[in-house]
Amino acid sequence: MIANLHRRLVAEAIGTAFLLATVVGSGIMGERLAAGNVAITLLANSIATGAALTALILTFGPISGAHFNPAVTISCAAQRELTWRDSSAY
Structure with a gap:
């Protein structure tokens, strides 16, 4: 089932916000907890992300396709899985 464009865009916005918070938050917490060990910081950040x-x-994914990377959206539009009009909104 493909949701309407508004619902897909809201799902993308919420997903992107959570992903951003996770990446930034795990980077900060990894840096604080690793006591200067860069490898542990990167490992913690990678696992959390x-x-x-x-x-x-x-x-x-079932709502919007989970295109949190613009390259995914462009690829889907190029393969005609998503219209260029809709992809510009993503």
Whole structure:
């Protein structure tokens, strides 16, 4: 089922906001908790980002396709899975 454009855009906005908060928040917390060890900071950030992205894709994928990366949207438009008009809104 494809949701209407407004619902898809709201899902994309919420998903992008959560992804941004996860990346920034996990970077800050990883830096604070790693006591200067850059490898641990990057590992914590990568795991948190991967877990959050998986949850976001599973949650918002059925609604909007979970195009949190503009390259995904452009690729879908180029393959005619999404109209260029709709992709400009994403």
